[in-house]
Amino acid sequence: MRHLFILMLPLFFALQAAPVSAQSANVAFGALEQDTSQPVEVTADNLSVDNATGTAVFTGNVLISQGEMTLSAGKVEVVYRASDQGIAKLEATGGVVLVAGEDAAESQRADYDIDAGTLVMRGDVLMTQGPSALSAQEMTVNLNDGTAQMSGGVKTILQPGSDN
Secondary structure, eight states: HHHHHHHHHHHHHHTTSSEEEEEEEEEEEEESSTTTTSEEEEEOOOOOEEEEEEEEEEEEEEEEEEEEEEEEEEEEEEEEESSSSEEEEEEEEEEEEETTTTTEEEEEEEEEETTTTTTEEEEEEEEEEEEEEEEEEEEEEEEEEEEEEEEEEEEEETTTSSSO
């Protein structure tokens, strides 16, 4: 019996560092809850406004800040509310990077619904939290409570001895 235990021990340690895959995972995101009523500041190289559709398109080195959260992308379309009472949503594409506190995530696209306080990142999502990393096809961040749900081929690598 002791020989079987000794033979199984290396397999146990090998599995501890192996990739783990799943279809869905709930994780914390961002150090603080985000106040979605704070002003949204946008900087970019270019701006194009279409009053007929109620949209503005920022391109080139787009950087968006709201409180402790920043989002950068190649292009961001801002959709205004029909009543001209502020921004309804932001649609970011092209190398999207979201940073909140010490957490960061990148994807191909991100859609931020200001009223709902949700940000959905899609396409090759990679989230880092310190030394840990998770990947998936989609991540929905609830900015009101600082949580996120990842879905679609969720993968992470667990490191032995860390607090994952």
